[in-house]
Every structure is written in structure tokens, then in C-alpha cells.
Amino acid sequence: MELKLKIILLLLLSLTTILFICATVRAGEEVEYLRPPPRKAFRLPWDPKPSSQPQQVHISLAGDKHIRVSWVTTDKSSPSIVEYGTSTGKYSYKAQGESTKYSYVLYRSGMIHHTVIGPLQDNTVYFYRCGGEDPEFQFKTPPSKFPVTFAVAGDLGQTGWTKSTLDHIDQCKYDVHLLPGDLSYADYIQHRWDTFGQLVQPLASARPWMVTQGNHEKEYIPFVVDEFISYNSRWKMPFEESGSTSNLYYSFDVAGVHTIMLGSYTDYDDYSDQYRWLKADLQKVDRKKTPWLVVLFHVPWYNSNEAHQGEADDMMTSMEPLLYAAGADIVFAGHVHAYERTRRVYNGKPDPCGAVHITIGDGGNKEGLARKYKLPQPEWSVFREASFGHGELAIINSTHASWSWHRNDDDEPVRSDQVSITSLIDSGCSSIRVMN
Structure with missing residues (x-):
């Protein structure tokens, strides 16, 4: 009798364990991903070099x-x-x-x-x-024809999570790195520009890095120092080659992709040099040669995170109609330390002729993650998560691309979001593609 009782108790215990595991798994589907905390600044070992060594x-x-x-x-x-x-x-x-x-x-x-x-x-x-x-x-060097792959990560900084992100990007077979602002987080401490340059050298010396400025590049001291002197001196981009008068905004072509890098921290109203340059640049785009149009800047126009709400409203009001008329396919931004992807959207509403907006300011900065999102989730927002990570944009041909976002999960790159994107080249939106 005692043996039967033990067997019954053992069966009940096993059943309870199984039920508990099932309940945990089900709950795990609903519970938000438990994010690791920010990491300390990453320090490279002291390695003195000859003064003439690059x-x-x-x-x-x-x-x-x-x-x-x-x-x-x-x-x-x-x-x-x-x-x-x-x-x-x-x-x-x-x-x-x-x-x-x-x-x-x-x-x-x-x-x-x-x-x-x-x-x-x-x-x-x-x-x-x-x-x-x-x-x-x-x-x-990048290819001249499709396919072509971009690695994308913004707001990098110099932390342990930055190193993790760079290690994951290094595992990606990509052709060009896109960075929508906030590079070193030097924040006026100039030697941090030097340590950042050392940190990214293994990757940045092997593939082109195309960057634009963020707020942490703005190191202005009134009457003493120009606000972007460090950034402009160290990270010279092809602005002259693209007809721009400022290193803060420019464009370039890779394979069949025309990429525009805009400045969130220089004038962008209808009378500004940047606005006039953007309008002229878009009018030169030949979608037969570059069927994809990709745009980067720092402060997101579409952002359902509580962080940095409304900061880009003026820039969006001025420039979004230009991008919409030109048929921009994908817009990348940083600034918000989290990830978010939208539907094709324009003027605050889902629009099949608008751009897909992706916020990817989660490269590994020292300030940590922006964890709070607005509720309810806007109808234009598809996927959002406050985690460190990087993205990969593989443009397969003139009409199809694959986008994936890889979360830094315990130092392993976990693919958390993936979507196929079709360009607007054959979308039927061409009737609105006229700019006066």
C-alpha cells in the first residue's frame, strides 16, 4: 500500500512539473524579453606604436x-x-x-x-x-550589380555591447556599413575619438563605413570651437563628389542603390542649403540605374518609443514630401536606443507609396536602452523591441530585398525580426513621382 502511494505521489509530482513547464512556456510567449543591463566602457589594451605608424x-x-x-x-x-x-x-x-x-x-x-x-x-x-x-x-570593394548587402547599426559608442555588436557584424558577409549617427560618444572628451577609431579599425579598414552625424557629434563651445570640427576632420564623407557643400549631408551609389545621408543637426527648412541640395539630388536619380532609394539620418520621423518624441517633426514636415515624391523605399534612423520597424508610411498613416522606416539606434551606447513604448501601438508600427543589436539589408535584385534585425542576446546574434521588402520601382506609385 505504501508503494502504491509513493507511485501515485510521484505521478502527481511529474504531472505538476509538466503543467508548470507548459505554463512557463506559454507565459514566455507573452512576457517581454528580459533585456541585459548596459555594459561598462570597453577599454582597449595599451599598445604604444611608432609615431609614424597609421x-x-x-x-x-x-x-x-x-x-x-x-x-x-x-x-x-x-x-x-x-x-x-x-x-x-x-x-x-x-x-x-x-x-x-x-x-x-x-x-x-x-x-x-x-x-x-x-x-x-x-x-x-x-x-x-x-x-x-x-x-x-x-x-x-562593393559589387557593381545586385546582390549587395549593407550592415546597419547606429548609436555605437564604446561599451561592451558595442564590441558585441561589432563582433556580430564581422560575422556578416556585407559590402558596406551604414551608420545613422552617434559614433564615438566622445562628448567633448577628444581622446575618446581616438579610442573609437582604434576600436572600429578592424572592421572599418576592411569595408566602407558611410556615416552621418548625430547629436553626440555636436561638440559646440560658443566662440571657441565649431560644433562639428572633430567629426568633420576625422570622418570625411563624399559630400563634394555628390555636389553637396557640407560633410553633414551627401549621397552615393552602390550597385543599384542610391543612398542619401541627411543631417538632423543642420538647417533643413525649405530655404536651407540642405533642402535645396536634397531636391536637386533626388531629381538626378535614375531609377533604371538605381532602382532602390535608401535614406539615413539620425532623429527618427516615426517613433512610438517614449524617448525623443517630436524632435524630428520640423524636419519631417519639410523633407518627407520630397522623399515621398521621389519614391524612397527605406529610411533608417538612430537616436532612440531601441529597434522599431514600420509599414510603408507617409504623413502619419500607412501608405503603400511611402517608405519603410527603421529605427536602429541600438548599437551599444553608454546610455542604455529606451525601454518604454507608447500604448496602444500605432497602426504604422509593425515590430518594436528595446534591445541592442544590428541589422542586415540584403538587396537581391531591382525589386526584392531582405531585411533582418539581430538582437545581441548573451553575446550571440539572434535574428528577432525579418521581412521581405519590395521596391517601389514597379509599384504603380510612379504617377505621383513628379517634383516641381
């Missing part, structure tokens, strides 16, 4: 079939030359560039070199060295 090496696109190589040396007499070729250790070509430096209160930058090399072959690995000094670096 540091903080990064590359960017500089017009058709050209790449701009940027680096810093503490030796102010170091030449701004880049030697390069398609075989390791064999440099068939050499290019001469320019150098600059800046002062910021008591800080004195090293020599910041910018050298444009090319013309280059598409989809080809090049080996190069800067200033006639080792080490040798290598990069791969």
Missing part, C-alpha cells in the same frame, strides 16, 4: 570606383600616401592625399590623413598600406 584606419566610398582611406599619425611629417594593389605585399599603385589637424581647448589631434585611391575594380580585394608604413591592410 592608426584609426577606416575607408569610405568616394565617388564612382574610388575609395577614401583615412588614418591618423602622431608624426606630423608623415606623408599622406597610400600604396595599394591586388596582391599582398605588391603595391602596383600609389596615391597622394591631404592631411589636416585640429585643436580643441587643450587637446591637439594627430595628423589626420585622407587619400582617395582608384579607379578600382568592383568586388575585388585590395591590399594597402598608409604613409609608407606597415602594417598591411586589406579591403573588398
Whole structure:
């Protein structure tokens, strides 16, 4: 009798355990993902280098079939030359560039070199060295035709989560990195620009990094320092090549994608230089050559997070009609430290001829995540989550692309959102694509 009682109790215990597990799994489907806390600043080990050795090496696109190589040396007499070729250790070509430096209160930058090399072959690995000094670096040029893949991450900073994000991006087979503002989080402490350059060098020296400014690049001291002197000196983008007069906004082409980088922190009203440049740039777009139109800026226009509500309303009022008339496909923004993806939207409402807006300001900043979202969720908002991560935009052909967002989950990249996006090229929206 005692044995039967034990068996019954054991069965009841097993049944209770099973029911508890099932209830936990079901509850887990409804309970919000438990996000890890912010991580401390990431510190690179001290590694003194010769004054002429290139540091903080990064590359960017500089017009058709050209790449701009940027680096810093503490030796102010170091030449701004880049030697390069398609075989390791064999440099068939050499290019001469320019150098600059800046002062910021008591800080004195090293020599910041910018050298444009090319013309280059598409989809080809090049080996190069800067200033006639080792080490040798290598990069791969983007393809001239589809498919093409972009890695996307904003608001990076220099924390443990930043390192995790960069490690995950390094696992991605991508051609160009897009960064919608807030790079180093130096916040007036200039040596943090140097440490950021060292942190991103392994990736930024191997694939083009195309960036635009965020609020943390704005380091203004009235009557003393220009607000973007650090950013403009270190991260020169192809603004001149795209007919812009400011490093804060520009455009470039990759394969069949025309990408526009706008400035949330420079004038954007109907009478501004940026507005006039954007209108002229959009009028030059040939959708037969570049069927995809992608736009980046820092402050999101569509944001259901409680953080930074309304900050971009004026810019949106001024510029959204231009992007809508031009048939912009995808708009990336940062600033809000969380992830959100919308439907195609225009003027605050779902619209099949509007752009898909993606907020991806969750690269790993020091300020932590923006955890609170507005309720109810707007009808234009599809997916939102406050986690660190990065995105991958794989444009397959002239009409189809795949977007995925990868959460940094315990240092493993977990694909949390994925969607196929069809371009507007054959959408029937062409009747509204006329700008006066």
C-alpha cells in the first residue's frame, strides 16, 4: 500500500512539473524579453606604436570606383600616401592625399590623413598600406550589380555591447556599413575619438563605413570651437563628389542603390542649403540605374518609443514630401536606443507609396536602452523591441530585398525580426513621382 502511494505521489509530482513547464512556456510567449543591463566602457589594451605608424584606419566610398582611406599619425611629417594593389605585399599603385589637424581647448589631434585611391575594380580585394608604413591592410570593394548587402547599426559608442555588436557584424558577409549617427560618444572628451577609431579599425579598414552625424557629434563651445570640427576632420564623407557643400549631408551609389545621408543637426527648412541640395539630388536619380532609394539620418520621423518624441517633426514636415515624391523605399534612423520597424508610411498613416522606416539606434551606447513604448501601438508600427543589436539589408535584385534585425542576446546574434521588402520601382506609385 505504501508503494502504491509513493507511485501515485510521484505521478502527481511529474504531472505538476509538466503543467508548470507548459505554463512557463506559454507565459514566455507573452512576457517581454528580459533585456541585459548596459555594459561598462570597453577599454582597449595599451599598445604604444611608432609615431609614424597609421592608426584609426577606416575607408569610405568616394565617388564612382574610388575609395577614401583615412588614418591618423602622431608624426606630423608623415606623408599622406597610400600604396595599394591586388596582391599582398605588391603595391602596383600609389596615391597622394591631404592631411589636416585640429585643436580643441587643450587637446591637439594627430595628423589626420585622407587619400582617395582608384579607379578600382568592383568586388575585388585590395591590399594597402598608409604613409609608407606597415602594417598591411586589406579591403573588398562593393559589387557593381545586385546582390549587395549593407550592415546597419547606429548609436555605437564604446561599451561592451558595442564590441558585441561589432563582433556580430564581422560575422556578416556585407559590402558596406551604414551608420545613422552617434559614433564615438566622445562628448567633448577628444581622446575618446581616438579610442573609437582604434576600436572600429578592424572592421572599418576592411569595408566602407558611410556615416552621418548625430547629436553626440555636436561638440559646440560658443566662440571657441565649431560644433562639428572633430567629426568633420576625422570622418570625411563624399559630400563634394555628390555636389553637396557640407560633410553633414551627401549621397552615393552602390550597385543599384542610391543612398542619401541627411543631417538632423543642420538647417533643413525649405530655404536651407540642405533642402535645396536634397531636391536637386533626388531629381538626378535614375531609377533604371538605381532602382532602390535608401535614406539615413539620425532623429527618427516615426517613433512610438517614449524617448525623443517630436524632435524630428520640423524636419519631417519639410523633407518627407520630397522623399515621398521621389519614391524612397527605406529610411533608417538612430537616436532612440531601441529597434522599431514600420509599414510603408507617409504623413502619419500607412501608405503603400511611402517608405519603410527603421529605427536602429541600438548599437551599444553608454546610455542604455529606451525601454518604454507608447500604448496602444500605432497602426504604422509593425515590430518594436528595446534591445541592442544590428541589422542586415540584403538587396537581391531591382525589386526584392531582405531585411533582418539581430538582437545581441548573451553575446550571440539572434535574428528577432525579418521581412521581405519590395521596391517601389514597379509599384504603380510612379504617377505621383513628379517634383516641381
